[in-house]
Amino acid sequence: MHDILTSCEHCAHRFEVPRAAAGSLQNCPSCGKATRVPGESDPAWVPFQLIVAALCVAAGVVASLGSGPVAGFAVGGGLLAAALLLRAAL
């Protein structure tokens, strides 16, 4: 298990934390303030995000074939925006 190298968001000091601290707040050894340690993103996330984006584009294409390019952009863009909003909420 390797440690995570992180840097303080207040004073830019770089320090290591154990992997178990991924995604947590830890006090910086230099300035003492709580700073967020990056979370390990799940390896399944990247392909999942690509599939969602591809589905949005596909829905847009289908809608544009049925009701014209404006509807296509509206459907594809709307779904993509919804997915991004959901991602931000998570």
Next chain:
Amino acid sequence: MNPVFELDRYTIRRKLLKVFGASFQVFDPEGRQVASCAQKAFKLKEDIRVFEDEERTRPLLTIQARQVIDFHASYDIVDAVEGVKVGAAQRAGVKSIFRDHWHVLDANDQPIAEVEEDSMGMALVRRVLLNLIPQTFHLDGGATFKQRFNPVIYKLDVSVDRDATVDRRLLFGVAVLLAAIEGRQDS
């Protein structure tokens, strides 16, 4: 330290009629409001802010879920005035299925206390009776969290022992978390 954290007794009350997120008020034994808590809406990972005032201008604590997909739900508790983490609370995943159990960690994530529902028997009865019986939790570092019998409004009475070994700010954060996370299961 803020005088709120010197209280030995206080009551956390969930505000009714909040469509999104959740809101809590904290009262001292004389019924004066001493803090107000807001849980952010539309966040799957909990983000709770505790303020000294109802207008939410003077922050006391922030409680944030770890930004990672894990089996334990872990929450870091930060003194919002000093910007320093005072500790964390971690809900024991498997153990909590039958009887709610939390680990309390210090600022370096080392376990310092355990919070547990009163008894296995009562915990099981509660699960069968759909949480009609109020919950009581004990923290072995010197505190009791007792839910009042009130099917409408969630109220949690907190009492801290004079010789409690756990940081009072951390205890306050744990109490708010219990009200927010365990209290939610009732509604």
